[in-house]
Amino acid sequence: MAYLPTPDLRRAVAEIEEMGFGTIWIGEAVGREPFAACAIILEATRQITVATGIANIWVRDAAAMINGGRTLAEAWPGRFVLGIGVSHAPLLQARGHQYERPLTAMRAYLDAMEKAPYRGPAPNRPAPIVLAALGVKMLELARERSAGAHPYCVPVEHTLEARRILGPDRLLAPEQAVVLAKNREAARIPGDIYMRTYLSLQNYRQNLVRLGWPEDELAPPGSDRTFDGLVAWGDEQEIARKVKRHHEAGADHVAVNVLTPTPDRTPIDDLRRLAPLLVT
Numbered sequence: 001m002a003y004l005p006t007p008d009l010r011r012a013v014a015e016i017e018e019m020g021f022g023t024i025w026i027g028e029a030v031g032r033e034p035f036a037a038c039a040i041i042l043e044a045t046r047q048i049t050v051a052t053g054i055a056n057i058w059v060r061d062a063a064a065m066i067n068g069g070r071t072l073a074e075a076w077p078g079r080f081v082l083g084i085g086v087s088h089a090p091l092l093q094a095r096g097h098q099y100e101r102p103l104t105a106m107r108a109y110l111d112a113m114e115k116a117p118y119r120g121p122a123p124n125r126p127a128p129i130v131l132a133a134l135g136v137k138m139l140e141l142a143r144e145r146s147a148g149a150h151p152y153c154v155p156v157e158h159t160l161e162a163r164r165i166l167g168p169d170r171l172l173a174p175e176q177a178v179v180l181a182k183n184r185e186a187a188r189i190p191g192d193i194y195m196r197t198y199l200s201l202q203n204y205r206q207n208l209v210r211l212g213w214p215e216d217e218l219a220p221p222g223s224d225r226t227f228d229g230l231v232a233w234g235d236e237q238e239i240a241r242k243v244k245r246h247h248e249a250g251a252d253h254v255a256v257n258v259l260t261p262t263p264d265r266t267p268i269d270d271l272r273r274l275a276p277l278l279v280t
Contacts, residue, residue, distance in 0.1 A: 002031040003264035010044035012266045017048040019271060020279035023081070025053035025150075025175070025255045029091070035068040042076045050076075053150050053175070053255060054085035054132040057105065058097045062112030073123035083150045084109075085132025088201045103137050110145050130171055134158070134207040139165040147171050150255070153198045155229040156245045157211050163250025173253040174246055179233040180258075180270050184224060187233035190259040194231065195221035231259070240277035 001012055013024060024041055028034045038050045050072075055065060069082035086106055089099035113129075128147035133139045134154070139162055142149040148171025149162055159174050166172055177194050181187035188195075198204045199220040208218055208226070217223035222230070232242035246254045256278060258267035 001266050002027070002029075004266060006040060008266070009040060012268060013041045013044050013048070015268055016271060017045045019275040021048065021271070021275065022279075023049040023051055023173075023253065023255070025051050025083070027053055028056050028059075028087075035072065038072055038080065039075075042072065042079060047079070049079050049081060051081035051130075051150075051173075052083045053152070054083040054087075056087045056092075057084055057109045058087060058092050058099070059095060062109050063116035063118075065109075066113040066116045067118050067120070069127040069129070070118055070123055071120060073125065073127035074121050077124055080127045081130060081147075082127045083130045083132065085150075088203055090201070103141065106131065106138065107141060107145075110141075128171070130173065133162070134203060135210070136161075136165060143167060143170050148173065148252075151175070153177070153204050153230060154207070155211065156249050157229075158207070159246045159249040159251050161211070171253070172251050173255055174251050175255040175257050176243055176246060177231045177257045177259055178239050178243070178274070179231060180235065180239065180273065181233050182235075184227070184233065187231065188221070188227060190261045191227060191231045191233065192221040194257075194259050195227060198230075199226075236273050236277050239274060243278060 001009055004012060016024060026034050026037045034052045034055050038052065041050050065084060072080040086102035092099045130148045130150045131138060131142040131146050132152060133142045133149040134151055139149055143166045149166060150173045151158055151162060152175045154174050162172055179187040179191050199218055199222050205218050209215055213226060217226045232239045243254050258270045260267050
């Protein structure tokens with residue numbers, strides 16, 4: 001959806017809401033600014049939750065971040081979740097920022113958000129804040145200082161660990177890449193674009209090594225075992241079964257990321273096929 005003109009985006013998110021999905025997650029890279037994108041989607045829908053997954057802490061100061069969240073939470077009560085994260089060194093360097101001591105930076109950023117002044121109308125309920133958390137220490141910080149965690153590009157083993165660290169009362173919303181395909185060979189056509197992107201980033205590789213993956217299986221686009229661990233593929237029933245494994249491991253919500261051979265195509269048809277099995 002990131003590539004859609006705004007009129008097409010409005011129509012697409014309204015259709016997704018009609019299918020019964022509960023949340024739309026908006027990332028931050030070099031496309032739409034995430035707070036602006038969330039406002040477009042919130043205005044085009046009636047009740048679906050919209051979440052940043054994630055907004056980058058290095059590219060806006062803490063006051064801009066929390067006040068953006070306050071603005072959306074006041075305008076659309078109960079429908080916005082503020083997901084924030086430290087992103088990755090290559091992505092930040094391309095934008096002229098320095099990536100260093102991410103855990104320390106996130107802790108200080110949360111402190112600064114708490115102290116940020118705001119003179120606009122306050123929301124009745126503050127937007128929940130969740131952290132993009134992979135490693136143990138960032139998950140612990142999510143437990144201590146936020147509503148929960150939104151891990152990205154993680155296997156079910158990570159969901160088990162994350163729930164244990166977060167405890168029972170924090171939100172756990174992992175992302176799950178999915179491809180509707182008859183076999184692995186077909187699934188890897190769009191899936192390998194995803195795998196090359198994320199296995200090229202050190203944070204994701206390190207997380208998989210920490211969980212027991214051999215490094216020789218992580219050279220992009222990854223071994224078949226790595227692919228199967230990170231991408232759910234098959235027919236609708238098989239994908240639903242694989243998504244359910246995250247719920248059984250402790251996830252409260254799974255952010256389904258439908259991969260297609262052409263990223264500029266909205267996967268409306270795929271979502272329509274999956275909705276009867278994923279929407280509860």
